[in-house]
Amino acid sequence: MHRQWSSAFSTEALCARILERHRDSVRVQKPHVAVANLVRIIEATLKLSNRQGFHATSLRDLAQASGLSMGGLYSYFDNKTTLLSMILGEVSTTVNEVLTAASDEIAEDPGSHLKWLIEAHIRLTEAMQPWFVFAYMEAKSFPAAERRMAIDSEAATEEIFAAVLRRGVERGTxxxxxxxxxxxxxxxxxxxxYVKRAKYRRRGTGIDDYIAAVSALVEAFVRPR
Known part of the structure; x- marks a missing residue:
């Protein structure tokens, strides 16, 4: 399932989507140049944030890590908050798109749909692991509007799962x-x-095993006794 996601959700593909959504504010006209530089900016942001926190990372730090000048950075965003919104917006939008893309056949059966959602979410976070870690670890220091964006995104994900559970309860599943x-x-x-990856790596737990374990645990809880 979703073996193509490594390319569909590569940093380059995600930055191309960011450029498309922020085309009016990005001042670099050539798409291939804009995407390449956004990749450098985003990768540097995620790496620095993991090391020292987004709040403590200055634009000067980001310029040095990305290899762009301060002026070059300002060609893509006007301040750190805008950069933050770009990253969070991509995470939120991608999660919603992926989790609402189940086929009609899968969506018809609540049991299959719930298992599909669990696998889709875990595989997506595997493909976008640094993005999700960033959104999770930095949430406490987000400005109010961005904190609300993160909270709303989490609530939307929970509602997608709740809707499937609700339909399953109505059908007696x-x-x-x-x-x-x-x-x-x-x-x-x-x-x-994605938050405690090192723990599972030490235990030798692979993604397929983790998906199977979570699916079995959830199914055992929600199925009629």
Whole structure:
């Protein structure tokens, strides 16, 4: 499933999407140049943020790490908050697009749909791991508007899961007393894969094993006793 995601969600592909959404504000006209430089900017941002935090990273740090001048950075965004919005917007939009893309055949069966959502989310975070770690680890220091964006994105993801659980309960496939709470409890299981990657690497747990374990755990909880 989704073996093509490594290319579909590469930094270059994601930066091309960012450019498309921010075409009016990016002052570099040649798309291939703009995308290449956005890749350098985003990769430097994620690397520096992982090392010292986004709040502590200055534009001068970013210029040095990306190999662009300060003026070059300002050709893409006017301040750090705009850069932050670019990154968070891409994460939020991509999650929503992926998790709402189940085929009609899969969506017809709540059990299959729930398993598909779990696998799709984990594989997406595998493909975009530095982006998701950034959004998770930096959330506490986001400005108010960006913090609200992150909160709304998480709530939207939970609602996608809740909608499937709700449909399953209506059909008798699932037996869940508190649907919203159950959806919110699934989310940390999904996050653990990208937040605590080192733990699973030490244990030799691969992504397929993790998907299978989370799916089995969730299914055992939601199925009628």
């Amino acid at each position: 699932f037996a869940v007393t508190d649907i919203e709470l159950t959806a919110s409890l699934i989310k940390p299981l999904l996050q653990d894969w």
